[in-house]
Amino acid sequence: MGMISRLGAADGAKMRRLNALFAEAFDDTEHYASNPPAGFYLEAQLANPAVIVLVAEAADGSLSGGLVAYELPKLEQARSEIYIYDLAVAESQRRQGIATALVARLRTIARERGAWVVYVQADYGDEPAIALYTKLGTREDVMHFDIAVGGKA
Numbered sequence: 001m002g003m004i005s006r007l008g009a010a011d012g013a014k015m016r017r018l019n020a021l022f023a024e025a026f027d028d029t030e031h032y033a034s035n036p037p038a039g040f041y042l043e044a045q046l047a048n049p050a051v052i053v054l055v056a057e058a059a060d061g062s063l064s065g066g067l068v069a070y071e072l073p074k075l076e077q078a079r080s081e082i083y084i085y086d087l088a089v090a091e092s093q094r095r096q097g098i099a100t101a102l103v104a105r106l107r108t109i110a111r112e113r114g115a116w117v118v119y120v121q122a123d124y125g126d127e128p129a130i131a132l133y134t135k136l137g138t139r140e141d142v143m144h145f146d147i148a149v150g151g152k153a
Contacts, residue, residue, distance in 0.1 A: 002058045004105050009047035012039050018055055018066040025088035049113075052082065054105055056089075056098045065089035065098040069106055071113060082110045084120035 007014055016036060023032035037045075045051050050073075055066040067087040073080045084106065089098045103118070110118050 002056060002064060004054055004056050004101055006105075006109070007046050007053040007055060009043045011046055011053075012042040014055060014063070015042050015046060015053060017063050018053065018068075021063050021066060021090055022086055022088050025091070026086075052106065052109055054102050056093075056102060058093070063090065064093040064096075065102060067102045067106065069118070071110075071115065077116075079114060079116045082106065082113075082115045082118040084118065087120070 007018075019032045019036065023029045026032065046053060050071040052069040052071065053066065054069075056064040058064050065088060067084055069082050069084045071080050071082055084103070087099060087102065089096075107118055
């Protein structure tokens with residue numbers, strides 16, 4: 001599996017490699033590869049402590065997998081939640097515990113930051129993700145809505 005590390009402001013090139021891995025794993029080049037952000041944007045986001053990007057690197061330096069999570073501060077109590085937005089493992093590296101190790105490292109970071117929970121969504125039909133998340137946590141059935149910024153009020 002190699003080493004898991006957290007990306008920082010100087011790791012824009014690795015973030016671009018992770019986005020390429022996401023594009024392939026999710027079969028979604030439109031969102032992950034068609035309009036890459038400028039270097040200054042990546043640097044600013046990776047410097048933000050509320051943006052958590054973890055990568056698993058093989059011994060040869062290739063990316064085995066990674067995740068992007070966001071810390072969301074709460075106002076009803078002095079605590080935060082961590083939301084896993086993207087998590088993928090390279091197809092050739094799957095079933096080796098990489099995703100579990102990435103989530104374990106994220107849980108450590110969440111505890112260090114005083115978060116009370118890590119949560120993630122899975123798509124219906126994505127059985128490997130559902131199996132992983134079922135092993136790691138408690139399932140809640142919720143509805144998800146995308147509200148367009150420029151859409152109807």
